[in-house]
Structures are given as C-alpha cells and as structure tokens.
Amino acid sequence: MEKLRFHQVHTPLFALLFFLLQFSSLQFLSMADYSLPDKYFINCGSATNVYNGQRNFIGDLNSSDSTSNSISFTGQKRVAIESNLSSTASPLYQTARVFLHNASYEFDIDTNGIYFVRLHFFAFSSPSTPTNLSTALFDVWTSGFSLLRNFTAKNSSDSPIIKEFLLSILNPGKFKVYFVPRGSSFAFVNAIEVFHAPDNLIDDTARHVTAAGSTSNSTGVLSKALHTIYRINVGGPKVTPENDTLLRNWVPDSDYIYNPDKAKHVDQSSSPSYNPAYASQYTAPAIVYQTAQMMDINSTRQADFFNLTWGFNVSRNARHLVRVHFCDIVGASANVLRFNLYIYSRFSTVIDSYDYVVLLNIPFYDKFVVDSDDSGTMNISIGPRNDSSEIKAYLNGLEIMEILETSGSVPTVSGPKNKHVLLVVVSVLGGLVLICILAVGFFLVFKCRKQKSVENSDWSPIPVFGVGSTHSRATERTINGSTPPNFNLALKVPLAEILSATNNFDTRLLIGKGGFGNVYRGTFRNSQKIAVKRSEPGSNQGFPEFQTEIMVLSKIRHRHLVSLIGYCEERSEMILVYEFMEKGTLKDHLYASDVPRLSWKQRLEICIGAARGLQYLHKGSAGGIIHRDVKSTNILLDEHYVAKVADFGLSKTGPLDDTHVSTIVKGTFGYLDPEYIRSQQLTEKSDVYAFGVVLLEVLCARPAINAMLSGKQVNLAEWAMLCKKEGSLEEIVDPSLKGQIDPNSQRRFIETAEKCLQEFSADRPTMDDVVWDLEYALQLQQTAMRREPHEDSAVDGFAGLSLPNGQRFPSFSITMDGNDMPVMMDDGSYVKECDVFTQMKIDDAR
Known part of the structure; x- marks a missing residue:
C-alpha cells in the first residue's frame, strides 16, 4: 500500500479530524479478520x-x-x-x-x-x-x-x-x-x-538500493522466498513467540550496535496507536514500538553530530529485504523531527514521520531491497539533520531477510521400488544371471576382506614408480587394492600441461620454497595464471600432506581460501596447482623491504579476510576442518589484496564440537598452541591461538620467532603480552603505522589478539567472535577517518589502554641431552629449540 503524504496540511484540528476518520475506517477494514491458524x-x-x-x-x-x-x-x-x-x-x-x-x-x-x-x-x-x-x-x-x-x-x-x-x-x-x-x-x-500469514504483511514493491548507493523501484518481492536473517527489537528486550502476534522472535540490538555509549534507551508504557495504513499489530508487536534507541546528545545546538550504527553479517553479493520500524516516542510534538537513515553509508534517505503519519506514537515502517557488497557486513545508521527543529534520531526495530531466487527443479524423491520388475527379470534370465550375480558377490566379498587385512591406517604407504613411468600413484594404489579416498579424479592435470605452463620448471619462474617443495609461477594455454607446488621428484616424503591437500580443497570453495585448480601424480611427481596470488604472502608485505608497506586499514581488511576463511573451515564446511598451520606465510594476497588462507597439508577433518582430536603435534614454532603442545589434543582453538600470533605480526611487523633478539624477545607472543602488561606495547608497534591507527581501533585489535592467545583453549574466542571483533575494529578505524575536526578525539591510544591483565604465557622449549639442535625458522634464521620451547619435543613442526 502506498504511503499517504500530507505536506499541504497544516491545521492541527483538520489533521486530527482527518486522522480519526481514517483510523476508524481502516482499522475496521484491515487485518481484523485475520486470526492465527491452527495448522500446520x-x-x-x-x-x-x-x-x-x-x-x-x-x-x-x-x-x-x-x-x-x-x-x-x-x-x-x-x-x-x-x-x-x-x-x-x-x-x-x-x-x-x-x-x-x-x-x-x-x-x-x-x-x-x-x-x-x-x-x-x-x-x-x-x-x-x-x-x-x-x-x-x-x-x-x-x-x-x-x-x-x-x-x-x-x-x-x-x-x-x-x-x-x-x-x-x-x-x-x-x-x-x-x-x-x-x-x-x-x-x-x-x-x-x-x-x-496476513495478506498485507509483505509489500511486493520496495526501493532498490545498490551496493554503490544508487536507487530505483523494485517489484516482485512476493515472487521470491524470504529467509529471515535478523529481527531486532532496537532498544528493547527479547521478544519471544509467546509475546508476538505472529509467533516471531525479536532479539535486542546490544550485539549489533557499534557505539552503544552514544545511544540512549527510550521506552514508554502506553501502547502504540496502530494505523493499518502504515503498520499493524502484525507488522511488529507493540513492545517493539514502545522501545527505541535514540541519539544521546544534549538539547543544545552546539552538540556534536554523530550517527548511531548497527552492523550485521550478511551473505556477500546477495539481495536482502530490509524493513526499518519507527514510532515517534521521542519527539516533543508531531511534524518537528527529521533525521537521516543510512544504508552502507552510501545511501541515505530522510525519515520524517509527518510523511507517513500526522501524530506521535503511531507506528510506521519503510522497506528497501538492498544489494549487499563484498564486505559481508551491512551497516544501518541513523543521524541528525540541520534542517530539523530537534537534533534527534531514533530507531525502534529492524528486519533483514535474504531474498532467495528460484533454484530450478526440486530434487527427486525416491518412492517405493517396483518389486514386480525384479521378478520378471529373474524369470526371463533364469539361473544363468543368478549364477553370475552370486559369482560376482563372492568375488567382491573376498576382495574386500583382502583389502581390510592390509589396511592399517587411513593413508597407507605407497610404493613409488621409477622416473619415466607413465603410471600414477593413484593407479599404483588401485592395483594394490586400496584407492585413495576422496581423490577427485576430475581435478587431475596432465604432466605435459604443467611442464608447458612452467617452461619445464624454469628456475626463473621459481617464486618460493616451502616444506613440501618448490613453488613456480605458470600460465596455462588459456592464459590462466597458476601457482605450481612441486615436491622433490622421486621422493615419497610429504605424500600424506599431498593427499590431505587434495581431499580438503577439492570439497570446499570460499572467497578467502586459496582454490585448488588441479593435481598431478605422474612419473613419481607430486604436483599441486593453485590459483595464482599476485601479491604473494602476508609475511612479504610485513617484513620485505622491496614491497609497499600496508596501511592499517589494509591490514585490518586482510586479517578479517583470513579470519573469515578460518571461520568457514571451522563451521561452514562438511564436518569441520582444523587448519593446524596458520601463519603469515600461509595467508596469501591476490591482486586486490584480498586475503586467502593456503596450505592445507597438515589439516585435520572431522566434526568439530567440544571434543578434541588426539594427534602428534604438528605446526610451526612460534604459532603452536601451548595447550596442544602439552596435551597433544587438537581443537579448532589451536588455529585461534596461531591466528592471535598472526595478529601480533600484523601490528608489530616482526616474525613470530626471531632468534637474533635476546631472551624474552625471541617469542613474539610472549614478548608482546609482557609489553602490554608493562604498558610498553607501543614501543614494538610497526613504526610505519605511527599516526595511522585510531586508538579505539587499536585497542579492540589488541584485545582480540590477547583473547586469542589465552593459555587455555576454553578461554579463547571462536573464529566467529574474532571476525566480529576485527570488523568492529575496522568500523572504529573508518569512523575515525570520517571524523570531522570538531568531533571528539581520543588521547593517545596506549595512554588510555585499559585491558584486563592476562597471564604471561610460559616459554615452551626442548631441553636436549646433548648439543642443542638448531631449528630453521620461517625467516631463514636459526634458533635453538631450548631458546623457544621447554616442555616437550615436537616431531613434525615445520
């Protein structure tokens, strides 16, 4: 129903009479005939x-x-x-x-x-x-x-x-x-x-807001399916189905508002005066319109302007129906309060209750079809206007529904099988077919038993063919009766294609070297750029990692995970082919002198991207995946500096819950979870700990382990937490960031790192929480960048830093009986194990 406007009406008495007549008629004709059905x-x-x-x-x-x-x-x-x-x-x-x-x-x-x-x-x-x-x-x-x-x-x-x-x-x-x-x-x-549901609950038309902020009219909303993502009672308590007219849940906004100290709760005891022309009791229950968040400012015109902002995680590059609910319970009188509503800070519209209703305490709402951008976060804000007689803005409720497009035909549901068909077949073919079936059955049973007798683990050792063999390792394993599970044969790439793409592994195309082998840049014949990871030819070392990488990456796809294009295992080769990451590793951009230094905003966006990749591994993939080797060299950057997590050779797959996986400790010194080292019990929180070390690397631009430093400074995690405790953390922040970081953004970032580095896994956040905290840090940074000269400016970020005192983490090293063996670190330096860890030996750290 179109909104009625009354710009030309100025006489209060006439407005009141008009409203009363309108209300009495529409209230009777609206949804009064609707009652909650009893099915299904x-x-x-x-x-x-x-x-x-x-x-x-x-x-x-x-x-x-x-x-x-x-x-x-x-x-x-x-x-x-x-x-x-x-x-x-x-x-x-x-x-x-x-x-x-x-x-x-x-x-x-x-x-x-x-x-x-x-x-x-x-x-x-x-x-x-x-x-x-x-x-x-x-x-x-x-x-x-x-x-x-x-x-x-x-x-x-x-x-x-x-x-x-x-x-x-x-x-x-x-x-x-x-x-x-x-x-x-x-x-x-x-x-x-x-x-x-009530017939007029959802409008078929709405204003369409693109990710760039442009607008147009959108129709056909009712032809789509709507998936409710958020339903927020702004400024009010949780509303359960028992207290909602349509059995809905409404949650408080406390988990979504960015600047709660700038907001003021408003509520009133009297019930709203519904006018079904604008909103009904089924649009939202009375308690939603009886509470609100309002800008907490002085009534003087000298008060600083600011916006109240709420942030929501949404699907990227999707469309959402956004409904914003208002009921003027804050204005002194009708037709005086005007303020701005913002979506993504790129679109704004004026909210003037007089455009919708003519009196206070009458609910109304507006609706928008919003294209989400690539950030994965939708921001909704309200802010004041200069042309309003009252410097106020408020919001009562908010709904976000993802719009689902049609998805083709529905899946086939298998019905009861026709047993008569089997009887006819058996009667026609007779005993010959029956004998063949029995023979095949006995053969398969015998073969399965033979396989089980030689299988002692998930990944059995595989003999390697000599150089020049055209057989593959998968072929050899099949011949021996144990085909590698989850090997996606559709991803196999002929060796000839890889040789052509890399010019026979030309050393001039060598771009890196890792624990698995050399990494080359290449280009397929269709001009697709690739990265080729090649193990040492003829070596069987690293084959479990090779298989794990294929098994994991062949079944997952995510914007912040490096994509596996294919693999090759011909002629004793173990080769993995990935999408090419133009900007290299995060480590390169933190330490290398020949690449541009990253700004603080770039670093935050990279951390958020990597965190989202780990979040998907932990919660969004089939059965859950623990990466087990999170570090700055395994976070790669594409041409647009979008972060992608790489190297899944040490990953563990399976259901992730409150339980753990007992396993031999693997990973990289400096990033290893101390609880994992002691107990050998792996959980997803081990990735969280390692990511906390990465956050410190990003802030301080120094390696996780630096053997060239003395004593307590060798281990970054220990050193940073000690400096933080002593109030000297500012001294080890990357000097190139001085003057760039908003103190509030820095404070939230450090808090996040500290929470990740808690000694006990139960005290660490999930990656869901880490993503939220980092996005909040980015929001604080962006808000600071947009701050006007007259707005508040915080004092030095470290002077006002008040974080809870965390435990100092013990040093984990190995005490050797003879000469201490040096361990090669990621930066090419060596460090004695006794200088880094002290409680146990780790066999498979890399």
Missing part, C-alpha cells in the same frame, strides 16, 4: 502433541489427529528417534525425524497467500541412532526454492536453531518441503511450522 504445527518423530507458546504441535505419528492426517511423507528410510536429554528440555526438541535418503513432508494448502515456513533443528545424541545429529549435512528445498544448502545443525550454544522463511503460495493444493542428505550423510528435523 508438527512435532516430528513423535506420536505426542506438544503445546508450545500459543501453538499446539501435533505429533506426526498421531494418526488420530485430523491435522496429522492432512500431511504425508514421501521417501524411504524415515526414522523417528528420541533423545536421551533430561525431562527439563522442551519436549518439542526431544524427538526428531531422520531421513537417510531424499524425502519430503507434504501439506494440503487450501488458501493462497503468504505463508510462514519455520524449521526447528536441535542436534541431540540418541541411543536410537549411531551418530550425533550435529554430524548431519543436508539441503532443504521447497517448490522452486533451495531454502538451505550444506546445512548442519552444529551449535555451540546448546539451543535450537530455527530457520524462518516467508513464501507466496499461489496455487492451493499440495505443498512439499524436501529434505535432501548430502553425500553419505543424513537429514533431520525436530519440528515444522507452515501457516498462513
């Missing part, structure tokens, strides 16, 4: 009904209930399981339905319109299933839309995951929700909600 609310995998906050969830095994009779399952091997949780857990999350193959729920829809689809996931362990539900990896589809892809219900906060979607169902009839396991995994769901 499904308790999956159970015969018990559960009443949960205005909703009666019907057990999908309860055949006596009329609602359950109107849904059906399609697909094979459905399993209903029960948890071993205590009775204190919600009954809704004590059962689940598990799908071992493609399957679907089918609902009878008798009315077209907008529908809420909510899927509840809670990963519990069960005696009924051999694995924890947190290991499930699957997709969820509905007609024409892929709702979830590569979804896993792993959740560090022991609470359910609720995914909400809004879809338009235009043709009454059968509506299906498909669950599609990935690979050999499975799918599950604890509860499902499918119910009709």
Whole structure:
C-alpha cells in the first residue's frame, strides 16, 4: 500500500479530524479478520502433541489427529528417534525425524497467500541412532526454492536453531518441503511450522538500493522466498513467540550496535496507536514500538553530530529485504523531527514521520531491497539533520531477510521400488544371471576382506614408480587394492600441461620454497595464471600432506581460501596447482623491504579476510576442518589484496564440537598452541591461538620467532603480552603505522589478539567472535577517518589502554641431552629449540 503524504496540511484540528476518520475506517477494514491458524504445527518423530507458546504441535505419528492426517511423507528410510536429554528440555526438541535418503513432508494448502515456513533443528545424541545429529549435512528445498544448502545443525550454544522463511503460495493444493542428505550423510528435523500469514504483511514493491548507493523501484518481492536473517527489537528486550502476534522472535540490538555509549534507551508504557495504513499489530508487536534507541546528545545546538550504527553479517553479493520500524516516542510534538537513515553509508534517505503519519506514537515502517557488497557486513545508521527543529534520531526495530531466487527443479524423491520388475527379470534370465550375480558377490566379498587385512591406517604407504613411468600413484594404489579416498579424479592435470605452463620448471619462474617443495609461477594455454607446488621428484616424503591437500580443497570453495585448480601424480611427481596470488604472502608485505608497506586499514581488511576463511573451515564446511598451520606465510594476497588462507597439508577433518582430536603435534614454532603442545589434543582453538600470533605480526611487523633478539624477545607472543602488561606495547608497534591507527581501533585489535592467545583453549574466542571483533575494529578505524575536526578525539591510544591483565604465557622449549639442535625458522634464521620451547619435543613442526 502506498504511503499517504500530507505536506499541504497544516491545521492541527483538520489533521486530527482527518486522522480519526481514517483510523476508524481502516482499522475496521484491515487485518481484523485475520486470526492465527491452527495448522500446520508438527512435532516430528513423535506420536505426542506438544503445546508450545500459543501453538499446539501435533505429533506426526498421531494418526488420530485430523491435522496429522492432512500431511504425508514421501521417501524411504524415515526414522523417528528420541533423545536421551533430561525431562527439563522442551519436549518439542526431544524427538526428531531422520531421513537417510531424499524425502519430503507434504501439506494440503487450501488458501493462497503468504505463508510462514519455520524449521526447528536441535542436534541431540540418541541411543536410537549411531551418530550425533550435529554430524548431519543436508539441503532443504521447497517448490522452486533451495531454502538451505550444506546445512548442519552444529551449535555451540546448546539451543535450537530455527530457520524462518516467508513464501507466496499461489496455487492451493499440495505443498512439499524436501529434505535432501548430502553425500553419505543424513537429514533431520525436530519440528515444522507452515501457516498462513496476513495478506498485507509483505509489500511486493520496495526501493532498490545498490551496493554503490544508487536507487530505483523494485517489484516482485512476493515472487521470491524470504529467509529471515535478523529481527531486532532496537532498544528493547527479547521478544519471544509467546509475546508476538505472529509467533516471531525479536532479539535486542546490544550485539549489533557499534557505539552503544552514544545511544540512549527510550521506552514508554502506553501502547502504540496502530494505523493499518502504515503498520499493524502484525507488522511488529507493540513492545517493539514502545522501545527505541535514540541519539544521546544534549538539547543544545552546539552538540556534536554523530550517527548511531548497527552492523550485521550478511551473505556477500546477495539481495536482502530490509524493513526499518519507527514510532515517534521521542519527539516533543508531531511534524518537528527529521533525521537521516543510512544504508552502507552510501545511501541515505530522510525519515520524517509527518510523511507517513500526522501524530506521535503511531507506528510506521519503510522497506528497501538492498544489494549487499563484498564486505559481508551491512551497516544501518541513523543521524541528525540541520534542517530539523530537534537534533534527534531514533530507531525502534529492524528486519533483514535474504531474498532467495528460484533454484530450478526440486530434487527427486525416491518412492517405493517396483518389486514386480525384479521378478520378471529373474524369470526371463533364469539361473544363468543368478549364477553370475552370486559369482560376482563372492568375488567382491573376498576382495574386500583382502583389502581390510592390509589396511592399517587411513593413508597407507605407497610404493613409488621409477622416473619415466607413465603410471600414477593413484593407479599404483588401485592395483594394490586400496584407492585413495576422496581423490577427485576430475581435478587431475596432465604432466605435459604443467611442464608447458612452467617452461619445464624454469628456475626463473621459481617464486618460493616451502616444506613440501618448490613453488613456480605458470600460465596455462588459456592464459590462466597458476601457482605450481612441486615436491622433490622421486621422493615419497610429504605424500600424506599431498593427499590431505587434495581431499580438503577439492570439497570446499570460499572467497578467502586459496582454490585448488588441479593435481598431478605422474612419473613419481607430486604436483599441486593453485590459483595464482599476485601479491604473494602476508609475511612479504610485513617484513620485505622491496614491497609497499600496508596501511592499517589494509591490514585490518586482510586479517578479517583470513579470519573469515578460518571461520568457514571451522563451521561452514562438511564436518569441520582444523587448519593446524596458520601463519603469515600461509595467508596469501591476490591482486586486490584480498586475503586467502593456503596450505592445507597438515589439516585435520572431522566434526568439530567440544571434543578434541588426539594427534602428534604438528605446526610451526612460534604459532603452536601451548595447550596442544602439552596435551597433544587438537581443537579448532589451536588455529585461534596461531591466528592471535598472526595478529601480533600484523601490528608489530616482526616474525613470530626471531632468534637474533635476546631472551624474552625471541617469542613474539610472549614478548608482546609482557609489553602490554608493562604498558610498553607501543614501543614494538610497526613504526610505519605511527599516526595511522585510531586508538579505539587499536585497542579492540589488541584485545582480540590477547583473547586469542589465552593459555587455555576454553578461554579463547571462536573464529566467529574474532571476525566480529576485527570488523568492529575496522568500523572504529573508518569512523575515525570520517571524523570531522570538531568531533571528539581520543588521547593517545596506549595512554588510555585499559585491558584486563592476562597471564604471561610460559616459554615452551626442548631441553636436549646433548648439543642443542638448531631449528630453521620461517625467516631463514636459526634458533635453538631450548631458546623457544621447554616442555616437550615436537616431531613434525615445520
């Protein structure tokens, strides 16, 4: 519905009469006829009904209930399981339905319109299933839309995951929700909600805001699926489904506001006066419009101007429907308050309640289709205007929904197989086919037993063919009966192509050397630039790393992870082919004298990019991956200085939860997690520790280990934390950064590094937290760069630095019985192991 404007109305009495007439008519004709439906609310995998906050969830095994009779399952091997949780857990999350193959729920829809689809996931362990539900990896589809892809219900906060979607169902009839396991995994769901929403809840039109800030009109919103990402009660408390008109969750804004000290909570006890022409009780509940965040400034005109900003992690290069909610509970009177709303700081629009409503305390909202940029963060801000009689700005609520485009045909769901076909085949072919089948079966059983008898580990040693052999290592392993698992044959690159691309490994194209071998620059015949990592010919050293690299990189893709183009294992060669990274390693740009020095903003963006890559490894990939060798030489930069994590030869794959993996200590001196060294128990927090060392490298521009320095200064992590404790950290900051860093940005950056370097892994943040903190540090830096001369300027960053005192980390070295053996460090220098570590020997550090 278009907004009504009243620019020409100035008589308060006329405005009041007009409003009362309008309100009385529209209020009656609006959504008054809508009532919350009683279907479909499904308790999956159970015969018990559960009443949960205005909703009666019907057990999908309860055949006596009329609602359950109107849904059906399609697909094979459905399993209903029960948890071993205590009775204190919600009954809704004590059962689940598990799908071992493609399957679907089918609902009878008798009315077209907008529908809420909510899927509840809670990963519990069960005696009924051999694995924890947190290991499930699957997709969820509905007609024409892929709702979830590569979804896993792993959740560090022991609470359910609720995914909400809004879809338009235009043709009454059968509506299906498909669950599609990935690979050999499975799918599950604890509860499902499918119910009709008020017809005017979502507008089909909105202003389109591009990433560059330009605008146009956008239509067809209702033809897409909307995935709710954020629903924020700005300045107010959490709102649970029990207190929302449409059973929604609204969370406080405290985790998203950048400058909370500049904000002031506002609330009022009286209920808002809804006018359905602008917003109704179904747009947002009253409590959202009764609370707000307002600029906390003096009433004098001399007050400094500033913006209140909220930041949200969103999908990159995607479209989002953004709805901003307002209710003027801060103005002295109507038609006096005007302020700016900003999206990404590149688009702004004026919010004037008089453009929407004519009195105070009347809710209204505006909506935008926003193209997210490549940063992965969407910023929403409010700020004052000079032409307003009141220097104020406020915000009551905010919703961000990702717009899902159509995704083609839905997956095929396997139905019951036709047994009669098998009988006909057997009767026609007779005993001959049966004999052949039995013979093949015996052969396969015998072969499998033979394989198992010689397999003692995941990666068995492989004999190497002599130089000149055209056979591959994979071929040899196949001949011996044990094909390497997860080897993606589609990535194989002929040796002849690599020789052509590198001019027969011309030494003039040599760009680096690592633990695996030499790295060459090359160019394929299609002009694609590549980096070629070649092991020593004929050597079998490093083959486990070679296999691990292929196994890991062949199944993941991410903007901040170096992409594997292919591999070659012909003629005793082990060769990996990657995308070429124009700017080299992060280390080069921190220490090398022949490359430009990075600005502080560039360093922050690089750290954020690398952190996002590790975040994806830990939480976004199949089963979870621990990198195990995070360091500045394994963070590469492309031509635009976009950071990408590289070198996955030491990675460990598998489910990442609160458990650990016992393993031989591997990694690089100076970056090794002290807890990992002592216990040999690897967790994702070992990567967090190493990344904390990288953060210090970025700040101080010195290696993690520098044997040329004396005593306590050898180990960067120990030295920096000691300086921080003594208040002298400023002395070791990279001199080229002097005068560049905003004190608040620097303070947040140091706090983040310190948290990563905590001695015990349980005290360290997750990479999710690290990404958030670094993005906040970048926001503080950018805000400082935009600061006007009259605005506040903080004193020296270190003078005001007040960080919690952290433990000094013990030195970890090796005490040798004879002469101390030197260890070669990343920078080419040598250091005695006893100068660096003191508690145990590490066999595979590199």
